[in-house]
Amino acid sequence: MVDEKTNEQIMKATYTALCKKGYADLTMQHIANEAQKSKSTLHYHYNTKKELFDSFLEYLYYNLETKLETIQAENPVDQLDKTIDFILDYNDSQDYPELQIAILEIKTQAPYNEDFRERLKEFDKLLCKHFEQILKKGKKQNFFKKDINEKNTAMFIITLINGFHTRRIAIGDTNTSFKNILSEYIKDYICIEKTGGGYIL
Amino acid sequence: MVDEKTNEQIMKATYTALCKKGYADLTMQHIANEAQKSKSTLHYHYNTKKELFDSFLEYLYYNLETKLETIQAENPVDQLDKTIDFILDYNDSQDYPELQIAILEIKTQAPYNEDFRERLKEFDKLLCKHFEQILKKGKKQNFFKKDINEKNTAMFIITLINGFHTRRIAIGDTNTSFKNILSEYIKDYICIEKTGGGYIL
Numbered sequence: 522m523v524d525e526k527t528n529e530q531i532m533k534a535t536y537t538a539l540c541k542k543g544y545a546d547l548t549m550q551h552i553a554n555e556a557q558k559s560k561s562t563l564h565y566h567y568n569t570k571k572e573l574f575d576s577f578l579e580y581l582y583y584n585l586e587t588k589l590e591t592i593q594a595e596n597p598v599d600q601l602d603k604t605i606d607f608i609l610d611y612n613d614s615q616d617y618p619e620l621q622i623a624i625l626e627i628k629t630q631a632p633y634n635e636d637f638r639e640r641l642k643e644f645d646k647l648l649c650k651h652f653e654q655i656l657k658k659g660k661k662q663n664f665f666k667k668d669i670n671e672k673n674t675a676m677f678i679i680t681l682i683n684g685f686h687t688r689r690i691a692i693g694d695t696n697t698s699f700k701n702i703l704s705e706y707i708k709d710y711i712c713i714e715k716t717g718g719g720y721i722l
Numbered sequence: 723m724v725d726e727k728t729n730e731q732i733m734k735a736t737y738t739a740l741c742k743k744g745y746a747d748l749t750m751q752h753i754a755n756e757a758q759k760s761k762s763t764l765h766y767h768y769n770t771k772k773e774l775f776d777s778f779l780e781y782l783y784y785n786l787e788t789k790l791e792t793i794q795a796e797n798p799v800d801q802l803d804k805t806i807d808f809i810l811d812y813n814d815s816q817d818y819p820e821l822q823i824a825i826l827e828i829k830t831q832a833p834y835n836e837d838f839r840e841r842l843k844e845f846d847k848l849l850c851k852h853f854e855q856i857l858k859k860g861k862k863q864n865f866f867k868k869d870i871n872e873k874n875t876a877m878f879i880i881t882l883i884n885g886f887h888t889r890r891i892a893i894g895d896t897n898t899s900f901k902n903i904l905s906e907y908i909k910d911y912i913c914i915e916k917t918g919g920g921y922i923l
Contacts, residue, residue, distance in 0.1 A: 543830075545746055622830055622833055625826070625829065625830045625888070626827075626830045628826065628888060628891055628892035629744075629823055629826045629827045629830060629891065631891060631892050631893070631894070632823055632891060632894070638892070638893060638894060641892045641893050642893045642894075645889070645892070645893050645895075673899070673903045673906070676899070676900065676903060677882075677903050677904075677907065679885075679889070680882055680885035680886055680889055680900060681878075681881055681882060681885055682885065683884070683885035683886075683888045683889050683892075684880075684881035684882055684883065684884035684885025684886070684888065685881055685884075685885070686888070687826070687829060687884045687885065687887070687888045688846070688880070688881055688884050690829055690830065690832060690833060691829035691832050691839070691842045691846070691884075692832070692839060692842050692843045692846050693832070693833070693839060693843075694846075698874070698877070699877065699881060702874045702877060702878050703878075705874070706878065706911075709911070710907075710910070710911060
């Protein structure tokens, strides 16, 4: 059993090492170096790189869950907007744009690694549920159209976000036009149109 | 200069080897074995794995371009539908579902490999242009709404397709619900609604 402080140190070191090296080239030695611990100390806590990564994905999951809960919003439209913005840019700060690439590497491993696949399913489920809740609240409070199916719409948004991340990595598309198109879709497809021609924002 | 027949043989061998081994683990030897040629013969035509893959991506590009042109459709709605279906399942036949995984691997290499990135940009541009043309034709022939922006809508569809492929690999989502949701979006957002309540199909 790893104590909380040591685990936090190792997880942060994994994060940094992953961003520097990518998943395929990463070794336990790189992570040990980053954590300023010996490789044997690291192996004492985690037998294999695969085991450590399983914990790392769990760590990212709880981080994401906490961050989603702390997004402050005025109403469901604002919450939907801020949540999408947050996930589109998640871990894509100037310091570590590489994490998204490493996560895509992990996704390519998923068909051959059941543990990774199960973790990735949990991420997907977390995001789907979160968007479903926002959409449900927005319908109830009369911000979103009554006829949208919140489950399908949540899955549609998650698919778009996945596509945005993949495309950004593959072709380096960093322009903001996708965000504008997504906003248009949300306004036209999800939000209730005001009779004045504007939208509830 | 590689003659056409030899090139076709090598490209088909690369395709098969890539599907069997994935990009990271693939060697020139694997491809040579698959092509039933010696490794030195392969190196005579292509100096490096990177060079061979650049040609392979070009080969896939022309293949895709040809296949897109041969899709038979009754009208722009049907063409949009069939083209999306084709790309969602492209190279995802029972024989080689692994090609999509290998392509995602190549996408993760793109930030570090300018040649790959340029090739992937060409793929993206080809698909965007193709969807733009379908949307333009559909607007002109009164199948699609006049107020849709064909460039933005094409990019939105491409992003959705990217997301579908990534999500299928990451979480193994093989159900058809996404296709139904995408069809709904196209009916509601792009197609002109008939006064009888139906859509032009």
